[in-house]
Amino acid sequence: MATVTLEGVRKIYPDRGKPSVAVHQFDLAVADGEFVVLVGPSGCGKSTTLRMIAGLESISEGTLRIGERVVNDVPARDRDIAMVFQNYALYPHMTVHQNLAFALTLRKLPRREVDARVRETADLLGLREMLDRRPRQLSGGQRQRVALGRAIVRQPQVFLFDEPLSNLDAKLRVQMRREIAALRRRLGTTTIYVTHDQVEALTLGDRIVVMRDGRVLQVDTPSVIYQRPADTFVATFIGSPPMNLLRGRLVNGVFHHESGDFELPIRAPGAPDQPVIAGLRPEAVRLVPPGEGAAAEVNLVEPLGSETLVTLGAGSVVIVVRVEGTTPVKLGDRVGVSVASDAVHWFDAVRETRIS
16 A cells, blocks of 8 residues: 655646647645545546546656656556456456456466456455356446455455446435445545435545636545535535525624615624625524524425435525425415524625635
């Protein structure tokens, strides 16, 4: 195992004389044995960053270290990393055993050691009964296990995962997420994992790196990212349903929405008449009887079994509320809205960054 350190790493693509910057000034230190997740929307630079670490993309500027060694110009095959891709990348004409053994065979390891490693990995992933099958005879989840096994069998210093679950259905995604988490605990290998799925990020990572437009917005533990997002983008990207964001002003302890359609009594930091964005997590908003709190109307009720999502409207203002279990409210009901003061997230109205 090893540390991974990126210092001022940039990726610039030439574009008809006008350079296109895919990754800006990326700084990150991944500790030995740590599981770090890069998360963000498509095109944010997370996969490009992972490919630079893997050696599949050149580094335009900055320094990349694996352990104490600078690897900017080291070929991918010599970096002692193993990568699991979005597609399974299995050899269709080979059996599972041959797929798992392929990289070890290329390294000319003794056959007895290769067989021992393959069987150990197969036992770890529940593939022992499938070693003689070819990829076409496997389900999607089984193929992904083989792809994981090809990385594990190499016993690398660093694992790199590039959206490995995106081709699986919802049930298999949950199952494979649990299996990856269990494997991580057993193997303890330094891991960098790329996904656009914030549930994967929250459940798998020791730390999360939130990216947008090639820039790092926040690096912290899942709980801090969720409870203290650095800006409005992080606030809405992490969490489902996303945080409600309301633009307005604070006047004498009352939040006034900029539309004039919604007022919420609340204690808040800052000077009177300060333009702000109020962030309300759906689970922090409470439904109270009409006449209490702020007035709103029920526009949509979505029962989800263990919880219910209620969409409220107050003029042009829309707020989503999460209620545990079921709720007696129905479409068209008039309700009140209440939020505890310490549950509101405050952001600067211009910079959209968190107000401490």
